[in-house]
Amino acid sequence: MSEGRVTVNGAVVQTLGTKVIPGTDVVAVDGKTYELPSEVITFMLHKPAGYVTTMDDPQGRPTVASLLPLDEHPALFPVGRLDIDTTGLLLCTTDGELGHQLMHPRFHVPKRYIALVEGALSEEEAEQLRHGIQLEDGMTAPAKLWIATAEEKKRWADLMGTGEGASGSKRHGGRRSRAALEKSGTWVAIEICEGRNRQVRRMFEALDHPVIALHRQSYGPLTLEGLERGSLRMLSDEECAALQTACHPREE
Numbered sequence: 001m002s003e004g005r006v007t008v009n010g011a012v013v014q015t016l017g018t019k020v021i022p023g024t025d026v027v028a029v030d031g032k033t034y035e036l037p038s039e040v041i042t043f044m045l046h047k048p049a050g051y052v053t054t055m056d057d058p059q060g061r062p063t064v065a066s067l068l069p070l071d072e073h074p075a076l077f078p079v080g081r082l083d084i085d086t087t088g089l090l091l092c093t094t095d096g097e098l099g100h101q102l103m104h105p106r107f108h109v110p111k112r113y114i115a116l117v118e119g120a121l122s123e124e125e126a127e128q129l130r131h132g133i134q135l136e137d138g139m140t141a142p143a144k145l146w147i148a149t150a151e152e153k154k155r156w157a158d159l160m161g162t163g164e165g166a167s168g169s170k171r172h173g174g175r176r177s178r179a180a181l182e183k184s185g186t187w188v189a190i191e192i193c194e195g196r197n198r199q200v201r202r203m204f205e206a207l208d209h210p211v212i213a214l215h216r217q218s219y220g221p222l223t224l225e226g227l228e229r230g231s232l233r234m235l236s237d238e239e240c241a242a243l244q245t246a247c248h249p250r251e252e
Contacts, residue, residue: 005030005056006074029074040095041073042240045232046224047090047216053081067232068092079103080195087160088113088216089224091243092232098240101247108141108193109220109246113200114156117209121147121186125207129190135202141194143203148187156187160215185212220246 006013007028026033045067047053055065055077061084068076079091079099093099101107126147132139148156186209190200201211217223221242227233235243 027075029070040093040098041076042091042093042095042098042235042243043068043076043232044222044224044227044235045078045090045092046227046229047082047087048230049085049087052084053078053090064090064092067230081197082216083198083201083214086214086216087229088214089219089222090216091219091222098244098247102243103195107247109243110144110191110193110218111195111216111220112144112189112191112218114160114215114217115188115190115200115204115211116156116160116185116213117188117204117211118185119209121188121207121209123147125209126188128207129203133203133206135196135199135206137196140196140199140203141192144191146189148189152189153187156215160213189217 009026045064047064047067051062051064051067054063057063064078070076073094075094076092077094077099079093079102082088082090091102102109126145129143129145132142134140190203192199196202200214204211222235222239
């Protein structure tokens with residue numbers, strides 16, 4: 001969108017989640033007009049590493065747009081962002097209202113991540129994360145967090161592909177073997193209800209435990225179970241209803 005490829009009623013659109021009215025608004029991509037479906041559609045994508053969560057990238061990097069059926073559903077847009085190296089569950093929808101609710105700070109839909117962080121995370125540090133931690137943009141809401149069991153470590157390592165050639169942290173500048181990652185790091189699961197930019201990574205960095213690998217395991221009531229990396233599927237009516245129910249204003 002940043003390159004001006006998408007227009008609504010002749011005006012260039014540069015904001016993800018722009019609302020349109022099917023049957024009234026005229027949407028075009030590269031000058032070609034598309035007829036929007038009257039029903040909204042939401043997909044779940046198992047995002048691989050190496051893809052930017054945008055529809056276009058000025059630097060020419062692969063984007064999640066290449067993984068979406070835009071020929072059939074040109075109004076699809078990703079809900080929020082996952083960093084280029086973060087894998088896992090990414091929602092893509094034509095429903096602007098749903099996207100707005102999922103991203104708005106007044107609504108808190110839980111998102112669970114699996115992370116491999118540098119060093120040995122202590123129980124005291126884990127408690128800081130559970131109670132909220134100070135970042136440059138304010139205190140975080142309390143998070144749910146637990147340190148992996150031996151069985152979970154193996155399962156999560158296989159899930160995230162942190163084998164030979166996996167990306168290491170910037171601090172160590174490069175590539176590290178699975179043995180080095182697992183020996184020096186800590187596997188954790190963390191669940192947050194906020195959606196600040198790079199929040200999980202910044203929370204661990206604040207405790208001097210930079211994230212080595214990060215994977216979004218679930219989003220509200222939805223999980224990636226059975227969906228291969230790089231694949232996507234359309235949500236059922238029941239799943240869409242459950243996602244809508246999960247959106248509720250945060251109590252002040």
